[in-house]
Amino acid sequence: LEVLQRLWAGNLTVQMLSPRLQKVLKVQLSSNKHQVVYQGPRGPPRSQSQLYCDLKRRTRIRTVDGTEEPFFSLGWKRLVPSLTLQQLWTSRFKTCAVVTSAGAVLNSSLGAEIDSHDAVLRFNSAPTRGFERDVGNKTTVRIVNSQIVSQPKHHFSNSALFRDVTLLAWDPASYSANLTEWFQKPDFDLFSPYIELRRLRPEQPFYILHPEFIWSLWDLIQNNTSDRIQPNPPSSGFIGIMLMMSLCHEVSVYEFIPSLRRTDLCHYHERYHDAACTLGAYHPLLYEKLLVQRMNQGSQAELQTKGKVTLRGLSSVQC
Numbered sequence: 001l002e003v004l005q006r007l008w009a010g011n012l013t014v015q016m017l018s019p020r021l022q023k024v025l026k027v028q029l030s031s032n033k034h035q036v037v038y039q040g041p042r043g044p045p046r047s048q049s050q051l052y053c054d055l056k057r058r059t060r061i062r063t064v065d066g067t068e069e070p071f072f073s074l075g076w077k078r079l080v081p082s083l084t085l086q087q088l089w090t091s092r093f094k095t096c097a098v099v100t101s102a103g104a105v106l107n108s109s110l111g112a113e114i115d116s117h118d119a120v121l122r123f124n125s126a127p128t129r130g131f132e133r134d135v136g137n138k139t140t141v142r143i144v145n146s147q148i149v150s151q152p153k154h155h156f157s158n159s160a161l162f163r164d165v166t167l168l169a170w171d172p173a174s175y176s177a178n179l180t181e182w183f184q185k186p187d188f189d190l191f192s193p194y195i196e197l198r199r200l201r202p203e204q205p206f207y208i209l210h211p212e213f214i215w216s217l218w219d220l221i222q223n224n225t226s227d228r229i230q231p232n233p234p235s236s237g238f239i240g241i242m243l244m245m246s247l248c249h250e251v252s253v254y255e256f257i258p259s260l261r262r263t264d265l266c267h268y269h270e271r272y273h274d275a276a277c278t279l280g281a282y283h284p285l286l287y288e289k290l291l292v293q294r295m296n297q298g299s300q301a302e303l304q305t306k307g308k309v310t311l312r313g314l315s316s317v318q319c
């Protein structure tokens with residue numbers, strides 16, 4: 001409980017995590033799989049309003065749009081949706097909900113509240129069916145990683161989970177890789193299934209997030225954190241939160257910062273237990289959470305009982 005209280009108060013440090021989690025974090029720091037070279041400053045910002053301003057200044061949603069090589073030569077300008085994500089979303093959605101897949105959403109009875117938002121973002125293969133009372137049943141957009149897109153067991157091109165929603169896929173490129181290097185050697189091949197689904201259902205808005213967008217979010221976390229953070233991309237959850245802050249007027253985030261229901265159950269829809277799912281091993285998840293905690297405009301009561309954080313949309317931030 002002390003770890004939780006410190007997270008709610010925004011003063012949790014790595015030294016307070018279990019020895020196992022501290023060890024995994026060290027391993028990640030030294031392996032630097034994605035060849036991250038960061039030369040910018042580190043350290044916490046002075047105030048919440050400065051943090052919002054920093055986000056507004058630095059967050060630019062980018063998707064692969066076919067204007068750059070190798071995608072230009074491959075004819076992707078005609079393959080990607082004709083409207084950009086921003087054009088598709090402009091002033092359509094005022095209130096947005098981000099529903100993480102944490103086990104702690106079980107028994108929350110948050111479903112109706114979540115569905116009352118104009119748009120709802122979910123992650124990977126997190127289902128609504130059978131969990132409506134706790135997670136609702138509206139899905140407007142889904143962020144999927146390249147494993148979901150490429151592994152046959154997820155049935156990406158024909159599962160109902162990935163139909164009738166806006167899809168955003170991502171894959172971790174190296175920190176400074178160019179798009180050609182990434183295209184030739186993605187972590188998991190998301191490009192072939194992307195082409196396939198664009199041809200199969202061209203009317204479905206489906207975008208690939210630009211690696212520069214992903215890494216700009218990493219830079220932002222590191223820039224606002226004194227510790228060295230894991231040199232791996234941010235979690236889908238953080239990517240989703242930043243996306244919705246850019247697209248919506250107000251964002252409610254559920255169970256990213258754990259409520260009193262916190263549990264070692266990794267996902268609400270799977271029987272797998274691991275504290276690293278909530279506090280981070282590969283992703284700089286603890287630091288993402290501390291940053292989101294600092295931006296919270298909602299009450300401590302909502303944080304503790306609902307696991308709910310309320311964030312301002314960046315369009316309403318005046319700097």
Ligand code: C5P
Nearest residue numbers: 100101102123124235236237266277278
């Ligand atoms: O595991 P997956 O990436 O599909 O989960 C979606 C997101 O929900 C994660 O990227 C993470 O940000 C968040 N999450 C969490 N705690 C958990 C499980 C997921 O914060 N126990």
